[in-house]
Amino acid sequence: MPVDETLSTYSDWCYGSAVGVYVLAMLFSLVDQAFGRHGTRVARARELVGAGAPVDPAERQEPASSDRAWEFAGAGAPVEATDRPEPPGSSHRAERARRFGRMAVSLTVLGVGLHLAALALRGLATGRVPWSNMYEYGATLCLAAVITWLVVLRRFAIQHLSVWVLLPVIVLMFLGGVVLYTEAAPVQPALQSYWLVIHVVSIALGSGMVLVPGVVSVLYLVKVRKPEWAGRLPAADVLDQVAYRTTVFAFPIYTAGVIFGAIWAESAWGRFWDWDPKETVAFVAWIVYAAYLHSRATAGWRGGRAAAINIVGFAVMVFNLFFINLVVAGLHSYANG
Amino acid sequence: MIAFLRNTWRGLTSMRTALVLLFLLAVAAMPGALLPQRDLDAGAVEDFVAANGWWGRLLGRLGFYDVYASVWFSAIYLLLFLSLIGCLVPRTVEYARSLRAKPVLTPRNLARLPHHREGHTDADVADVMADTRRRLRGWRLTERAEDDGARSISAERGYLRETGNLVFHFAMLGLIAALALGKMFSYEGQVIVLADGSEFCNSGTYAYDSFQPGLRVDGTNLTQFCVRVNDFTANFLPSGAADYFRADIEYQAGEDLETGTWRPYALEVNDPLRIAGDRVYLLGNGYAPTFTVTFPNGEQRTHTTQWRPVDQRTYLSEGATKFDPPGITDPAQRREKQIAITGLFAPTAVLQGNVLASSFPEPRDPAVAVDVMRGDLGTNSGRGQSIFEIDQRMVEQGRLERVARENLRPGEEIRLDDGTVVRFDGVERFAYLQISHDPTQVWVLGFAIALVLGLVTSLTIKRRRVWVRATPITDDDGNRRTVVLLGGLARTDQAGYGEEFGRIADDLLPPREPEDVAERGVTTGRET
Ligand code: HEM
Numbered sequence: 001m002p003v004d005e006t007l008s009t010y011s012d013w014c015y016g017s018a019v020g021v022y023v024l025a026m027l028f029s030l031v032d033q034a035f036g037r038h039g040t041r042v043a044r045a046r047e048l049v050g051a052g053a054p055v056d057p058a059e060r061q062e063p064a065s066s067d068r069a070w071e072f073a074g075a076g077a078p079v080e081a082t083d084r085p086e087p088p089g090s091s092h093r094a095e096r097a098r099r100f101g102r103m104a105v106s107l108t109v110l111g112v113g114l115h116l117a118a119l120a121l122r123g124l125a126t127g128r129v130p131w132s133n134m135y136e137y138g139a140t141l142c143l144a145a146v147i148t149w150l151v152v153l154r155r156f157a158i159q160h161l162s163v164w165v166l167l168p169v170i171v172l173m174f175l176g177g178v179v180l181y182t183e184a185a186p187v188q189p190a191l192q193s194y195w196l197v198i199h200v201v202s203i204a205l206g207s208g209m210v211l212v213p214g215v216v217s218v219l220y221l222v223k224v225r226k227p228e229w230a231g232r233l234p235a236a237d238v239l240d241q242v243a244y245r246t247t248v249f250a251f252p253i254y255t256a257g258v259i260f261g262a263i264w265a266e267s268a269w270g271r272f273w274d275w276d277p278k279e280t281v282a283f284v285a286w287i288v289y290a291a292y293l294h295s296r297a298t299a300g301w302r303g304g305r306a307a308a309i310n311i312v313g314f315a316v317m318v319f320n321l322f323f324i325n326l327v328v329a330g331l332h333s334y335a336n337g
Numbered sequence: 338m339i340a341f342l343r344n345t346w347r348g349l350t351s352m353r354t355a356l357v358l359l360f361l362l363a364v365a366a367m368p369g370a371l372l373p374q375r376d377l378d379a380g381a382v383e384d385f386v387a388a389n390g391w392w393g394r395l396l397g398r399l400g401f402y403d404v405y406a407s408v409w410f411s412a413i414y415l416l417l418f419l420s421l422i423g424c425l426v427p428r429t430v431e432y433a434r435s436l437r438a439k440p441v442l443t444p445r446n447l448a449r450l451p452h453h454r455e456g457h458t459d460a461d462v463a464d465v466m467a468d469t470r471r472r473l474r475g476w477r478l479t480e481r482a483e484d485d486g487a488r489s490i491s492a493e494r495g496y497l498r499e500t501g502n503l504v505f506h507f508a509m510l511g512l513i514a515a516l517a518l519g520k521m522f523s524y525e526g527q528v529i530v531l532a533d534g535s536e537f538c539n540s541g542t543y544a545y546d547s548f549q550p551g552l553r554v555d556g557t558n559l560t561q562f563c564v565r566v567n568d569f570t571a572n573f574l575p576s577g578a579a580d581y582f583r584a585d586i587e588y589q590a591g592e593d594l595e596t597g598t599w600r601p602y603a604l605e606v607n608d609p610l611r612i613a614g615d616r617v618y619l620l621g622n623g624y625a626p627t628f629t630v631t632f633p634n635g636e637q638r639t640h641t642t643q644w645r646p647v648d649q650r651t652y653l654s655e656g657a658t659k660f661d662p663p664g665i666t667d668p669a670q671r672r673e674k675q676i677a678i679t680g681l682f683a684p685t686a687v688l689q690g691n692v693l694a695s696s697f698p699e700p701r702d703p704a705v706a707v708d709v710m711r712g713d714l715g716t717n718s719g720r721g722q723s724i725f726e727i728d729q730r731m732v733e734q735g736r737l738e739r740v741a742r743e744n745l746r747p748g749e750e751i752r753l754d755d756g757t758v759v760r761f762d763g764v765e766r767f768a769y770l771q772i773s774h775d776p777t778q779v780w781v782l783g784f785a786i787a788l789v790l791g792l793v794t795s796l797t798i799k800r801r802r803v804w805v806r807a808t809p810i811t812d813d814d815g816n817r818r819t820v821v822l823l824g825g826l827a828r829t830d831q832a833g834y835g836e837e838f839g840r841i842a843d844d845l846l847p848p849r850e851p852e853d854v855a856e857r858g859v860t861t862g863r864e865t
Contacts, residue, residue, distance in 0.1 A: 185574075185578070186578075193607040256789050259788075259789060267607055267609055269618075270525065270620065270771045271525070271773065274377070275376075275404075280369045281370050284363045284367055284370075287363040287366070293796075294359065298356055299352075301353070324370060
C-alpha cells in the first residue's frame with residue numbers, strides 16, 4: 001500500500017507542534033514550580049510506630065512477621081509537611097504562578113491532542129499502526145507517559161511537578177524527531193501481524209507509564225537526601241505514593257506486553273524466548289521492577305532504596321530503547337526499519 | 338548442625354534474600370545482551386574472542402558467551418527457585434489458616450489508626466451494629482460485646498490479594514519448571530527445500546541441514562510428517578524492501594502418511610504450520626540456480642542447488658554447485674574431473690564493468706558471474722564441507738583449478754578446453770524452513786497467563802480492615818446517645834484506602850459538624 005505523502009507531512013507538523021506546546025507547558029510549569037504555593041493539604045503525621053501499634057493476634061503468628069512489621073510500623077510513617085512559610089505579601093504572586101501552573105496543564109492537554117493527531121495521521125498515511133519503527137515507537141511511548149501524568153494529576157494536586165515530567169519527554173521526543181526520524185513506510189513481512197498492535201502497544205504503554213514513577217522517584221530521593229533543595233516539592237510520602245501507584249499500574253501491562261511478545265515470537269521466529277538482546281534487557285527491567293515491589297515489602301528497604309530501584313528500572317528501560325536498539329542489533333528488526 | 342541448616346534455610350527464604358537474588362539475576366542476565374552469544378551468533382563470538390585476546394578467552398572459559406547455560410546463571414535461578422518454594426510453603430499454610438480465621442480484635446484506641454473518624458448519633462447500639470453489618474456486606478466480620486454495653490465489629494476484606502499473590506508466585510514456579518522441562522525434550526532443526534515440489538520428511542536428523550536437540554532428544558522418534566514445497570511467492574516494494582512471502586506447501590502427518598493424502602497450506606511469515614505437535618516455520622528464502630553440465634562423452638547432469646543470499650535488499654547470492662563426472666569409475670581419475678560452479682547470482686543483474694551486482698530482489702533479469710573449477714573438490718576426504726563454498730585448501734594445493742570465468746544469462750553456456758559445456762538454465766526459489774518441537778510450551782503459556790492474572794489481582798486489591806465501635810453514653814442533657822468510632826487500616830499498602838474508608842464513614846456516621854471537616858484530609862479526598 002502506497003504511503004500518503006500529504007498526510008505524513010501533516011503528521012510531522014503535528015509532531016513538531018506537540019513538542020513545541022510541551023516546551024511551552026514546561027516553561028509555564030516552571031514558573032509554577034518556582035513561585036507557586038503548594039502542598040497545603042498534607043496528611044498529618046500519625047505516630048503509630050511502637051506504642052500505638054494495634055493489638056493484632058493474627059499478625060503475631062505470621063512466620064515472616066519480622067519482614068511484615070512494616071505493615072503496621074510503616075502504616076503510620078511520619079509524613080512531612082511541605083510548606084515553607086510564605087513571606088506575607090507573596091501570596092498574590094504565588095496565585096499568579098499557580099495560574100501559570102493551570103495553564104501548563106491545559107497546554108499539556110493540547111500537546112497530547114497534537115501528539116495523538118501526529119500518530120493518527122501517520123497511521124492513516126501508511127495504512128498500518130503507527131508504531132513500527134523507533135521514531136514511531138518513541139512517540140507512542142512519550143504519549144503514554146504524558147497521558148499517565150495527566151491521569152496522575154487528576155488524583156494528586158502536584159501539577160507544579162509537570163516540568164520534571166515534561167523535560168525527559170521533550171528530550172526523548174526531540175531525539176526521536178531528529179536522530180531516529182524515519183520516513184513513513186509500510187512494514188516488512190516479519191512485522192505484519194496483529195501481534196504488532198497488541199505487543200507493541202502494551203510494551204509502549206508500560207514503558208511510557210514508568211517514566212512518571214522514574215522521575216518522581218528521583219524527586220523523592222532529592223526530597224529525602226537533600227531536603228534543603230526540596231522546599232517546593234511535595235511530601236516524600238506523596239511522591240512515594242505517586243511512584244508506587246503508577247508502577248503498580250504499569251507493571252502488569254508491561255508484564256503482559258512481554259508475554260505477548262513471547263507469543264508473537266513463537267509464531268514469527270520459531271521460539272517464544274530467544275534471549276535476543278532486546279528480550280534480555282526487557283527481562284532485566286522486569287526483574288528490577290519486581291525487585292522494586294519486593295523492596296516495598298521488605299523491612300529496611302522502603303523509601304530511599306525502593307526509589308533508587310525504581311530509577312534503575314526506568315534507566316534499564318531507556319537503555320533498552322536506545323542502546324540495545326541502536327548499538328546492539330538483534331532480531332527486533334523494527335529498530336533498523 | 339540442624340541449627341545451621343535451619344538458619345541457612347531461614348536466610349534463603351527471607352524477603353531480603355529474595356530481593357538480593359532478584360538483583361543478582363538481573364545483573365547476571367545483562368552480559369547476555371552485551372556480549373555476543375554462541376547460540377545466537379557463533380561467528381560473532383569467534384570474532385570477539387579473536388579481537389580481545391586473553392580476556393576474550395577468559396570470558397569464554399567463564400561462560401560469558403553462553404550466559405543462560407552457565408553455571409553461575411543457573412545457580413542464581415536455582416537459589417531463587419528454592420527461595421521461592423521456601424517462601425511459598427509457609428505462606429500457603431498461613432493463607433489456608435487465615436481463610437478460616439475471624440477478623441482480629443478491635444484495637445482499644447481506634448483514634449491511633451491511620452484512618453479514623455468519630456460521630457454521635459441518636460440511634461442505639463444495636464441499630465448502629467445492624468447498619469454497619471448492612472453497609473459492610475461482602476466483608477468478613479465478627480461482632481463482639483465489650484465493657485459498658487459497647488459493641489464492636491471488626492471487618493476485613495481483600496483476601497483475594499493474598500490469593501493473587503500466591504497464584505502469581507506459584508505460576509512463576511510452574512513457569513520455571515516448564516521451561517526446564519522444555520529444555521530437555523524440545524528440538525529444532527533447519528532445512529532448505531526447493532520450491533519445485535521438493536519434499537522434506539521429518540524422519541531423522543539426517544534430513545536436516547542443521548539440528549539442535551534438547552538434552553534428552555537423541556534424534557530418533559521424531560514426530561513423523563512430511564512437507565512438500567510447491568511454490569514460493571515473494572512480493573517486494575519498489576524500494577526493494579520485502580512486502581510479503583508465501584510458500585505454498587502440502588503436508589501429511591498421522592494417517593495421511595499411510596493413505597498418501599496431501600493437505601494444502603499457505604505458509605507465511607508469522608503463520609507457522611502446526612502439525613502433530615510440531616511447528617513448521619518459513620524463516621527465509623533465496624534462489625537456487627540451475628546448471629547443466631554436458632560432459633565430453635555426451636552425458637548430461639543438471640543440478641539445482643541453493644545459493645545463499647548475501648544481501649537481503651537485493652538477494653545477491655553466492656554459492657557453489659558441484660558435479661561428479663559420470664561414467665568414470667576409478668576414484669583417482671574421477672577426482673581429476675570434478676567440476677564446481679561457484680560465484681555470484683543476481684536476480685536483477687547490473688554490470689559495473691564486469692562486476693555483477695543486483696539491483697532488485699525479484700528475478701527480473703537473472704544472471705550469474707561464475708568461476709568454473711575443475712579437479713578434486715575434496716568431497717571424498719571425509720571432511721564435511723559447506724554446500725555454499727568450495728574447499729579453498731584444494732585450490733591452494735593446486736588440486737582444484739579455475740578453468741573459466743564468465744558472466745552468464747539463462748541459456749548461455751561456457752565451453753571448456755576439454756569440450757565440457759556448462760550451461761546456466763535458469764533459477765528456482767527455495768524456502769528456508771525451521772521445524773520446532775517443544776512439548777511444554779503450552780504449559781509455559783498457561784503459567785504465564787496465570788502469572789498475569791495473579792499479578793493484577795494482587796496489585797489491584799487491597800487487604801483492608803475496618804473497625805466500628807458503638808458506645809452508649811448519656812450526654813449533658815441526659816439524653817441517651819451513641820458514640821460511634823470508626824478505624825481503618827490497609828494491611829498492605831495504604832495507597833488509596835482513604836477514599837473507601839471515607840465513603841464507609843460517610844455512610845455510617847451522621848453528617849459531620851464543621852470542625853470535623855479539617856480532618857477530612859486524613860480519611861478522604863485526595864491523598865496529598
Ligand atoms: C522468582 C522470583 C520472584 C519474582 C519475579 C517475584 C515477583 C514478585 C512481584 C512482581 C510481586 C508484586 C506482586 C504481588 O504483590 O503479587 C511480588 C510480591 C511478593 N513477593 Fe515475590 N517474587 C519472587 C520471589 C519471591 C520470593 C522468593 C519471596 C519470599 C521470600 C517472595 C515474596 C513476596 C511477597 C511477600 C510479596 C508481597 C509483597 C506485598 O505484599 O506487596 N517473592 N513478588
